[in-house]
Amino acid sequence: DSGVTQTPKHLITATGQRVTLRCSPRSGDLSVYWYQQSLDQGLQFLIQYYNGEERAKGNILERFSAQQFPDLHSELNLSSLELGDSALYFCASSEDARGVGSPLHFGNGTRLTVT
Amino acid sequence: DAKTTQPPSMDCAEGRAANLPCNHSTISGNEYVYWYRQIHSQGPQYIIHGLKNNETNEMASLIITEDRKSSTLILPHATLRDTAVYYCIGRLMTGNNRKLIWGLGTSLAVNP
Numbered sequence: 001d002s003g004v005t006q007t008p009k010h011l012i013t014a015t016g017q018r019v020t021l022r023c024s025p026r027s028g029d030l031s032v033y034w035y036q037q038s039l040d041q042g043l044q045f046l047i048q049y050y051n052g053e054e055r056a057k058g059n060i061l062e063r064f065s066a067q068q069f070p071d072l073h074s075e076l077n078l079s080s081l082e083l084g085d086s087a088l089y090f091c092a093s094s095e096d097a098r099g100v101g102s103p104l105h106f107g108n109g110t111r112l113t114v115t
Numbered sequence: 116d117a118k119t120t121q122p123p124s125m126d127c128a129e130g131r132a133a134n135l136p137c138n139h140s141t142i143s144g145n146e147y148v149y150w151y152r153q154i155h156s157q158g159p160q161y162i163i164h165g166l167k168n169n170e171t172n173e174m175a176s177l178i179i180t181e182d183r184k185s186s187t188l189i190l191p192h193a194t195l196r197d198t199a200v201y202y203c204i205g206r207l208m209t210g211n212n213r214k215l216i217w218g219l220g221t222s223l224a225v226n227p
Contacts (some may be wrong), residue, residue, distance in 0.1 A: 002158065043159070043217035090158050103149070104215075106158030 003027060006091050006107035014115055018079040021110045025072055025093030031055070032074040033104065034066055037088040049074055050096060081114045088112075119148075119203045124222045127197075133190040135221050137203030140184040147206050148179060150188050152199040153220070159202065162188065193225045 003026035013019055025032050034046040036059075045058035049068035060066075063081075068074040078085060088111050092104040120138040127133040139148060149164040163170055163177045165186070170177045176189040190197050202220040 002160070004158070006158075042219055045215070088156065092158070103161040103164065104151075104159070105161065108158045109156070111156070 002105040002107065004091060004093050004105050004107035006089075006110050008110060009108070010111050010113075012113045012115065013081060015081055015083060017081050017114075018077065019081065019112065021076040021078070021089055021091075021112075023074045023076070023091030023093075023107060025074070025091075026105050029093035029095050029105070030072065031094045031096040032068055032072070033092045033094070034060075034074070034076050035090040035092065037090060037109075039087075043090065046076070078112070083114050086112055086114045118216060119205055119218065121201070121203050121218065121221045123219065124224070126224050126226060127190075127193045129195060129225055129227050130192055133193040133197065133223060133225065135188040135190075135201050135203075135223065136185065137188070138185045139203070139205050142183055142205050144183075148177070148183075148186050149204045149206055149215075150175070150177065151202045151204065152197075153202070154196075154199040162201075164206075193223075195225050195227065197223065198225045199223060 005024040007022045011019055030051045032049045035043045037043050046060040047057050047066050048055040052068050063079050066076045088109045090106050090109045092106040094104050095102045147164045147166050150162040151159040153159040162174050163172050165177045165179050179186045200220040200222050204215050
């Protein structure tokens with residue numbers, strides 16, 4: 001058990017809809033990262049938050065947004081969904097104290113299916 | 116962060132050692148080598164990391180060549196539960212995880 005919790009585990013929705021994915025990081029971790037993994041593809045970094053503030057953006061579409069709350073949990077919002085957004089979405093957390101990187105700890109993901 | 120090269124797939128007999136190679140010829144002196152694995156559709160799991168010296172923990176051993184251009188992850192007694200995709204990643208000592216380059220890794224099949 002990584003200590004990172006993601007909900008829901010599965011999500012099925014229609015094109016054009018909006019969904020919210022939730023992540024609770026490991027206790028003590030300040031950084032939250034969101035990744036997308038399409039079928040048989042590598043992990044694609046979407047966005048990072050550190051202690052409530054956006055730290056970096058990766059290959060995140062404008063239809064997607066995220067935030068990290070004061071209790072450090074994070075939400076990834078996906079809107080105007082398209083068939084190609086179907087994928088596994090992973091949240092990961094790390095300590096990242098004092099600017100020094102540390103290992104990532106991943107949740108078990110949310111499988112999004114857009115029909 | 117350095118680009119790494121791994122074989123796409125490997126097989127190993129249950130109970131035998133699994134030796135997973137990784138080439139990172141462009142790695143710089145202050146980049147760690149990290150290993151993660153992903154068991155079918157689960158979140159990737161951190162295994163081990165090292166800089167220059169060989170490292171061992173409860174999951175695996177990491178052997179880094181003296182020139183640091185390659186490394187080998189060793190699972191000493193592979194079990195069926197070790198069947199997974201293994202990722203070798205280079206990362207700066209003070210680097211941010213957002214810059215990690217996740218390739219397609221090595222798909223390890225442990226056979227009974």
